[in-house]
Amino acid sequence: MDGSQPDPPVDPFAGFPAASPAAIGGAWQTPGSFGAAGRGPRLLSGGGRRATVISTTSTLVVLGALVAVFLLAPGSSQVRHTFFNPTDMWQSFVGDPKKGYYSVGEAIWLNIRMFLAAEVLILALALLIALIRQSRSPVLFPFRVLSLIYVDFFRGVPLLLVLLAIGFGVPALRLPFVSTQSAAIYGVATLVLSYSAYVSEVYRAGLNSVHQSQVAAARSLGLSQATALRHVILPQAVRNIIPPLLNDFISLQKDTALVSVLGAIEANEAAQIYSSTVFNYSSYAVAAILFLILTIPLARFTDRLIDRDRRRRLAGAAT
Amino acid sequence: MTGAGGMPDPGVPDPGKPDPGMPGTGIPGTGIPGPGMPEAAAMSGTAIRIEGLRKAFGANQVLKGIDLTVSTHEVICLIGASGSGKSTLLRCLNLLEPISAGRISLWGQEITAAGIDQNLVRRSIGIVFQSYNLFPHMNVLRNVTLAPRKALGTPRLQAEEEARALLSRFGLLDKEAEFPDRLSGGQQQRVAIVRALAMRPQIMLLDEVTSALDPELVAEVLDVIRELAAAGMTMLIATHEMGFARDIARRVCFLEEGRIIEDAPPAELFTAPKDERTQRFLRRIIAAGRL
Ligand SMILES: Nc1ncnc2c1ncn2[C@@H]1O[C@H](COP(=O)(O)OP(=O)(O)OP(=O)(O)O)[C@@H](O)[C@H]1O
Ligand SMILES: [Mg+2]
Numbered sequence: 157m158d159g160s161q162p163d164p165p166v167d168p169f170a171g172f173p174a175a176s177p178a179a180i181g182g183a184w185q186t187p188g189s190f191g192a193a194g195r196g197p198r199l200l201s202g203g204g205r206r207a208t209v210i211s212t213t214s215t216l217v218v219l220g221a222l223v224a225v226f227l228l229a230p231g232s233s234q235v236r237h238t239f240f241n242p243t244d245m246w247q248s249f250v251g252d253p254k255k256g257y258y259s260v261g262e263a264i265w266l267n268i269r270m271f272l273a274a275e276v277l278i279l280a281l282a283l284l285i286a287l288i289r290q291s292r293s294p295v296l297f298p299f300r301v302l303s304l305i306y307v308d309f310f311r312g313v314p315l316l317l318v319l320l321a322i323g324f325g326v327p328a329l330r331l332p333f334v335s336t337q338s339a340a341i342y343g344v345a346t347l348v349l350s351y352s353a354y355v356s357e358v359y360r361a362g363l364n365s366v367h368q369s370q371v372a373a374a375r376s377l378g379l380s381q382a383t384a385l386r387h388v389i390l391p392q393a394v395r396n397i398i399p400p401l402l403n404d405f406i407s408l409q410k411d412t413a414l415v416s417v418l419g420a421i422e423a424n425e426a427a428q429i430y431s432s433t434v435f436n437y438s439s440y441a442v443a444a445i446l447f448l449i450l451t452i453p454l455a456r457f458t459d460r461l462i463d464r465d466r467r468r469r470l471a472g473a474a475t
Numbered sequence: 476m477t478g479a480g481g482m483p484d485p486g487v488p489d490p491g492k493p494d495p496g497m498p499g500t501g502i503p504g505t506g507i508p509g510p511g512m513p514e515a516a517a518m519s520g521t522a523i524r525i526e527g528l529r530k531a532f533g534a535n536q537v538l539k540g541i542d543l544t545v546s547t548h549e550v551i552c553l554i555g556a557s558g559s560g561k562s563t564l565l566r567c568l569n570l571l572e573p574i575s576a577g578r579i580s581l582w583g584q585e586i587t588a589a590g591i592d593q594n595l596v597r598r599s600i601g602i603v604f605q606s607y608n609l610f611p612h613m614n615v616l617r618n619v620t621l622a623p624r625k626a627l628g629t630p631r632l633q634a635e636e637e638a639r640a641l642l643s644r645f646g647l648l649d650k651e652a653e654f655p656d657r658l659s660g661g662q663q664q665r666v667a668i669v670r671a672l673a674m675r676p677q678i679m680l681l682d683e684v685t686s687a688l689d690p691e692l693v694a695e696v697l698d699v700i701r702e703l704a705a706a707g708m709t710m711l712i713a714t715h716e717m718g719f720a721r722d723i724a725r726r727v728c729f730l731e732e733g734r735i736i737e738d739a740p741p742a743e744l745f746t747a748p749k750d751e752r753t754q755r756f757l758r759r760i761i762a763a764g765r766l
Contacts, residue, residue, distance in 0.1 A: 373608035376569050377622035377674055378598035387621060391612050 241438045248430040248439030257433045263426035264446045267412040270340055270422070271450075274347040274412075275405060281348060282355035287385075289356070290363055303356075310353035316414060319346045323418035340422075343415030351408055358400050362393035395465065402458040406451045413447070423447070520582070522547040522678060522709045523568065528577035530563055530733075537563045539733040541577070545711060547677075550704045552720035552741075553713040555730030556756060561713035562605075564730070565680040568711065569602045581678070598626060601671030602680040605687050607663040609655040609670070615642070616651040619670045626674070634673075641669045645699055661692030665699055672703075679703060681712045685719075717760060721745050729753045 226232060251259025285303045288296060310318065323342040327335045366389050374384035394401075416425035423443040430439035523545040530538040537560045545551055553561045566572045568579060570586065570593045579587045586596045610618050619638040623629040629637070642648045645665050655663055664684055671679060681700065685693045697719055704710060704723055714720050720727055721741040729737045729744065729752075737744060737753045748754045 369604065369606060369608045370610065372566075372571055373604065373610070375594075376571060376597055376602045377671070378594045378626040379622055380594050380626070383625045387625060388610055392610075395612060 237436075239437050239441050241436055244430075244434065244436040244438035245442050247434070248427060249442050251426070251430075255433065257430040257439075258421050258426040260423050260426045260430065260439055260442045260446065263421050264423040264443070264450075266340060266420060266422040267409070267447075268450065270344050270347070270412045270415060271405075271409050274344045274351065274408060277344070277348045278351045278355050278408070281352040282359055285352060285356035286359035286363060289360060307353045307356060310350050311357075313350075315346070315350045315411060316417065318350055319343065319414055319417060322346045322349075323415075339415065339418035339420035343412070343418060343420055346415075347408060347411060351404065351411075355401065355404055358397050358404065359393065361400075362397035363389065365396045366392045398461055399458060402454060402461075406454055409450050409454065410447060413443075519547045521545070522549070522582060523711070524580045524583075525568075526578050526580075528564070528567060528579065529575045530560075530567055530572060531575045537733050538567070538574075541733070541735055543728065543735060543738070545678075545709060547582075547709050548707045549725050550708075550710045550712065550723055552724035552727045553711065553730055554715070554717065554720060554727060554756075559730040560733040561730055562682050565602060565682050565711060565713055568680055569600050570596055571602070594626065598622075598674050599676050600678045600680060601674060601676035603664070603667050603671050603682065603684050605683040607655070607660070607667045607687070609663055609667055611655050614652050614654050615647065615658075615666050618655070618666060619673045622670070623673050638669070638673055641672055642666075645669055645702075659692060660688045661695045664688065664692075664696045668696075668699055668703075678709045678711070681710060681714075683713050683715060686715060717745070729756065731756070 229235075248257065249259065249261045251257060251262060285306065288299050288303045289307075291300065319342075322345055323339060326337075326342060329335050370388055370392065371384060374388040375381070379388070412422060413424035415422055416428065419425070421429075423446055427439035427443040431437050521544055523543070525541050525543040528538055528541040529536070541560075541564060543551075553564065555561055563572060567574050574587055577587070578585050581596070581599065585591070610621070613621065616635060616638055619642065620629075620631070620634040623634040623637065624631060639648060639651065642651055645668070647662065647665055647669065650658060650662060650666070655666070658666065664687075668679075668681075668684070684700070685696050688696065693716070697716070700710070700712070700719075701723060712720070712724070724741050726738060727741045727744045728735050729748075729750070731752050737748060737750045739749075744753065745757065748757055
């Protein structure tokens with residue numbers, strides 16, 4: 157203890173100096189940092205016409221060069237025939253049960269359904285695990301240990317192995333109900349188990365990013381632990397982790413393709429069936445394009461959310 | 476606010492001598508008259524009684540036996556060097572820190588006893604921190620109405636009406652839609668005070684509320700505190716503003732190493748301190764040009 161120092165007080169509870177009261181929030185908390193117009197950064201707008209011309213030109217040059225390399229490569233026509241044949245692409249997209257292959261375009265719906273189901277369950281399970289791991293109560297000690305083991309295990313074991321273990325192991329147990337589900341259900345279960353381990357760590361980082369003084373402020377007002385968590389801590393934590401969270405979900409969208417190893421007819425499996433029936437890989441290009449159509453909007457949506465949050469805060473401040 | 480209101484039922488007899496002025500029912504208002512703040516404080520007698528309070532963080536003994544009695548409507552300033560335990564004492568009073576030994580009573584009701592509902596106690600003791608600690612994801616109005624709505628169950632419209640009354644009282648009405656990071660430090664600190672007042676506490680604890688402010692913003696916050704004092708709010712104020720302490724406090728307590736070394740009216744403590752340690756502290760303050 158240092159009682160003999162005459163210099164200005166240092167409060168151990170004070171998180172941040174007056175100059176940066178918003179330091180805890182990260183990027184979403186700095187409205188106006190992209191200019192007074194209150195708009196987020198645009199992909200192509202560097203400011204002014206001249207910049208637009210330059211960026212357009214450079215984009216065209218780069219794209220042109222890439223296309224040229226592709227077209228001029230010695231094996232180009234062969235690759236175009238096996239991977240990007242328009243007829244095969246169309247046929248695999250619409251499918252033809254009589255010829256023994258499924259529609260990739262239809263199969264992608266299974267990916268979407270698996271993704272959506274898994275996403276909701278992951279958000280809930282991961283939050284639960286994160287909260288248990290953050291808890292202090294001695295009563296929860298065994299649960300803390302269990303969730304630690306859980307996170308270590310599922311982050312360490314490759315998703316594919318978990319998928320095989322569950323997809324083939326659980327049916328082999330011949331339990332009523334549990335062992336008689338579809339490949340897609342086992343796939344979703346695996347994705348939830350595996351991804352919740354990652355996402356719980358993202359949540360935990362988010363919870364830790366909210367300064368302890370916020371908890372103190374909320375509790376000092378007489379709010380219960382649960383209310384403080386719900387209205388003060390979680391909203392700030394979640395805002396801070398939206399980008400990494402959505403990143404994980406972009407991966408999740410792609411990883412639904414792994415469920416093909418269990419024989420579920422999702423896009424990847426449908427593409428594979430097509431290619432082994434017709435001996436042309438264009439079906440994979442179709443699947444790839446469909447996955448891009450799914451993931452790119454999610455990426456843009458992430459940007460939008462961050463942007464909207466900032467705009468709303470600016471609008472609120474303007475009145 | 477309803478009958479049982481912000482305080483646990485003070486039915487348990489004070490183990491010390493009972494306070495003559497203790498009202499039978501639990502609830503006074505806030506002591507602040509004016510719009511949105513009806514009845515003046517009905518309580519009297521001893522508001523806070525701290526007995527043998529000790530607090531250790533691990534092996535670090537921070538509070539080493541604090542005894543302090545605060546009367547209703549009294550304003551007491553805590554002064555002392557950095558690390559002497561002022562913040563810790565205030566946080567213990569608000570039950571933000573579990574205490575190691577001793578007891579704290581409010582109007583005769585021990586709040587450090589087992590089985591006390593801490594949330595209920597905290598509603599009657601507001602605390603304001605040096606670093607404001609406003610909720611950055613909510614605008615001013617929601618910052619102020621959150622606790623009344625979620626802890627007291629006040630309907631939204633009523634909570635907002637009361638919040639606006641308080642905000643306008645402290646010159647912040649035009650800021651209700653702003654987010655905290657768009658406010659000056661002084662405005663943020665005033666909002667933090669209003670947020671605490673919105674729970675209609677009977678006691679306010681202020682922990683160096685001006686220390687993080689630029690010098691030109693200190694006055695506006697001190698004015699708010701003066702207004703609270705004039706309205707009869709019971710307050711315990713940790714501060715480094717000696718001039719302000721001399722001005723506003725009925726009593727000033729000098730803390731050193733977790734003990735109250737001297738407890739006297741400001742006129743006495745600042746001009747004729749009895750304890751040699753107080754004298755040393757004040758000499759240093761004067762040398763630093765802060766008195
Ligand atoms: N959460 C904590 N954990 C461990 N030690 C703590 C904690 N909070 C405070 N302390 C210790 O308690 C002592 C007193 O701190 P406190 O903040 O109460 O002093 P203070 O009088 O408010 O000082 P200042 O004038 O700088 O605000 C310090 O030595 C500090 O390191
Ligand atoms: Mg302090």
